[in-house]
Amino acid sequence: MFTLSVEHLYLSNSLKSSDLESENRLDLLVEELGELLDTVRDRYSKALEDCMKHFPLTLSSILLGKAISSVDDLAVILDYATRLSSHLESSIRSLAILSLYELKSLLYFTISRSSVKPVNDDEARSYTFKLISGVAPGLLIILGDDPLALEKVLSKAQRLGFIVLVVSSRFREVIDGGLVIDGRRGLIRYVADNPIDGLVYSLGLAARLLSISTGSLDRDNLSKYLEKRMHVGVAILSASKSLEPILDAISDLGLYTVVLADVTYDKGRVIYIDRIDGIIPTICSKLGITTFLEEELPIGFSSIYEGKSVRDRDVYVEFGSVKPYFELVLSRKLEEVVDGxxxxxxxxxxxxxxxxxxxxxxxxxxxxxxxxxxxEPIIERSIHRIVNYGEETWHVGQRDSGWIRITRRGFDKGFRLKHLGCMLYIGLKRLYGDIVDKIQIKIYTDESRVNKLLEIARSIYGERDRRLIGLSDEDVERYYICSICQSFLSNHVCVVTPERPGLCGTVTYMDAEIAYELKGEASGIRPIERGKPIDPSKGEWEGLDRAVSQITHGAVNKLSLYSLVSYPTTSTLSFECISVFIPECNGIMVVDYSYKDETPIGLSFASIAGMISGLQMSGFLGHSRRWILSRKYFKADGGLKRIVWMPRSLKEALGGEFKARCIEEGVPDLPEKIADEYTARTLDELLEWLVKVRHPVLELPPILTF
Incomplete structure (x- = not known):
């Protein structure tokens, strides 16, 4: 059989492209592919096998109904797609045509490696997570070689948090011209300079992301999932006749394409508009993505801003911290909520x-x-993430211990509290639109109203926390790991068990279970099997260590859930209290965020928090108030009997539940024997107090021998 040389095939590709515009372009494409496949298979078989690992033929696999894993499969898909390219059903016919173009891109990629820059598996998983979790509202494929038009559309798409695949021969000029892309978030990704190669590859990538999230995908539900689950849209910044067969195929698959042209009109799912600033709103409208409130925001709102810091010198106003604060999500009847x-x-x-x-x-x-x-508590915890999506807003904490900062630059841009409400509405609709139909938001700044509602909120928090009474860590084999705070602290994770809530205090075992049920790992929660016991009295298990090592990138390889001095977990950024081991008195000091003065060790809560956030430090752990009431509270170190100092306000806040736990531990008078700021402000005074009241810690063995 006569075969073309690789060089001839490559040089004649542009001539073939012009032939494709004629009425027999499909026949010419099939003929070209047959010759090209023979040549590449004969001369570059090993290279082709390697390229298939980095350039999966996802559309072809969906058409064929099985994974394409060998060079021999390529001949099968060529024959199968050729036959189906004249199928009566438009969606099958279009998928077959796209599969042929996808095969062509792979073969030319094998020869020259110049047309497409493939997306690796880690990138693909990252994109999938952002899309199915609602962090990104959708995926846009943007084609265009006008740098000014491209910069305008990309800026808008990035500001709204879209994942964008760019097909352009002049993308470098856009970057050099000043477009700032946050590389940490990877929201904008250059794919190719050739329009057909880039568009077909991007469609295949979108299908690949779907297969990651669903586990499998067939051609019957491809179009439904691409539009409804991934919110995929296409924007073409300059009309081209060579793209028409691809656009027709995209339209048959149920996707919307917006084309910048001289006139505005619709051709099915291909929409021609004459204004560049109408491209993103048109796509959002067709995909059902809410943007009407985003248009009102004077600041950027996207996951690219998560993880930033707001320094004291940049703050215009802040909320919470030392002032009354709460954030609360409540479910209502449909008729009781006015959406938006x-x-x-x-x-x-x-x-x-x-x-x-x-x-x-x-x-x-x-x-x-x-x-x-x-x-409710799952949605409530998302407030932390959403506020941090604001370009000029910052949030830590939760429930009644939150803290929000608004920058001076944000205020100058016109940011007001109604915009905070807009951000929450948009973010929650993205994250939970599948279960929530209506959202209304009330923001209170009148201190008397805040205090009144704060008491109601605290009673609701307490009711939620009491749901787990009676369930112990020994009753379950599966724990949960929460990694929500990794946007700030890359090596931190929380381990959540029935008797050990998340360190922030908002994620209980039941909350973690529900969050995973709702969103899977996209919730930031994942289940782990604790595995074989190492030392259950300290809370040490093989499976737990293995999972934590993986998720913290090897920064933490061993931990003890029930010990403060022997491999404690890392501390988050949003803890309510800090426990500190004091060697001089063989005991534990507990201080909470509301206490602003120095503790007996000469450091304030803020100073200690700055030292330990995100780190595993023996003798230090930031945690929730509820952890103090747990039967597992540093059980390996002696538990409640080790507590020698805490602020009086914290003792009062823990109230009757703390007294009940002390009675349960056989030390009913412990609350009165624990020193506070009124009885001991220095280490010397603390030691004198412990002897004076005969604190039970004096009868315990040295903690470091445990």
Whole structure:
């Protein structure tokens, strides 16, 4: 059989492209592919096998109904796609045509490696996570060689948080011209300079992301999932006749394409518009992505801003911290919620002195056919992530211990509290739109109203926490790991068990279970089998160590869930309390965020927090208030009997539950024997107090021998 030389095939590709515009272009494509496949298979068989690992033929696999894993499969898909390219059903016919173009891209990639820059598996998993979790509202494929038009569309897409695949021969000029891409988030990805190669590869990648999230994919549900689950749209910044067969195929698969042209009109799912600023809104409208509130935001709102810091010198106003604060999500009946309503009750930012700290209450009321009360704390925890998506907003903490900062630059741009409500509405709709139909938000800044509602919120928090009473760590084999805070602390994870809530205090074992059920690993929660015991009395298991080592990138290889001095877990950024081992008195000091003075060790809560956040430090751990009430509270080190100092306000806040636990431990008078700021402000005073009251710690063996 006569075969073309590789050089001849490569040089004649442009001539073939012009032939494809004629009415017999499909026949010419099939003929070209047959000759090209023979040549590449004969001369570059090993290279072709290697390239197939990096350039999976996802569309072809879906068409064929099985994975394409060998060079021999390529001849099968060529024959099969050729026969189906004249199928009566348009979606099958179009998928077959796209498969032929996909095969062509692979073969030319094998020869020259110049057309497409493939996406590796790690990148693909990252994109999938962002899409199915709602972090990114959708995936856009953008083609265009006009640097000014491309920069304008990419800036808008990035600002809204889209994952963008770029096909352009002049993308480098856009970057050199000043477009800033946050490389950590990887939201904008150059794919190719050739329009057909890049567009077909990007469609295959979108299908590949779907297969990662669903486990398998068939051609019957491909179009439904691409549009509804991944929210895939295509934008073409300059019309080209050579793209028409591809656009027809995309349209048959159910995707929308917006083309910048001289006139505005619709041709099925291919929409021609004459204004560049209408491209992104048109795609969002067709995909059902809410943007009407985003248009009102004076600042950027995207996951690219998560993980930033806001320094004291940049703050215009802050909320919470030392002032009353709460954030609460409650489920309501559908008729009780007006979707999109945002109310600010009390003074707004422009009525507050610059540099001041203000009270704040955030009440989010949600309704939906799929909504359950058990989902409330899961949705509530997402407030942390969403506020940090704001370009000029910063958030740590949760529940009644949150802290929000608004920058001076944000205030100057016009950011006000209604925009905080807009961000929450948009973010929660993205994350939980499958279960929540309506959302209304009330933001309180009037201190008397905040205090009144704070008491109600705390009673609800307590009710949620009490759901787990009676379930112990020994009753289950599976624990959960929460990695939500890794956007700030890359090597930190929380281990959540029935008796050990997340260190922030908002994620209980039941919450973690529900979050994983709702969103899988996209929730930031994943289950782990604790595995074989190493030392159960310390909370040490093989499976736990293995999972933590993997998720912390090898930074933490061993931990003890029930010990403060022997491999404690890492501390998060949003803890309510800190426990510190004091060697001089063989005991544990506990201080919470509301206590601002120095502790007996000469450091304040803020100073200690700055030392330990994100780190595994023997003798130090930031944790929730609820952890103090757990039967597993540093059980390996002696438990509650080790506590020698805590602020009086914390003792009062723990109240009757703490007294009940002390009685259970056989030390009913322990609360009175624990020193506070009124009885001991220095180490010497603390030691004197412990002897004076005959604290039970004096009868315990040295903690370091445990």
């Amino acid at each position: 309503r945002i109310e600010v009750i009390g003074p707004d930012i422009d009525s507050m002195p610059e540099g001041s700290i203000q009270p704040l209450g955030i009440l989010v009321e949600v309704a939906g056919a799929g909504m359950k009360r058990e989902y």
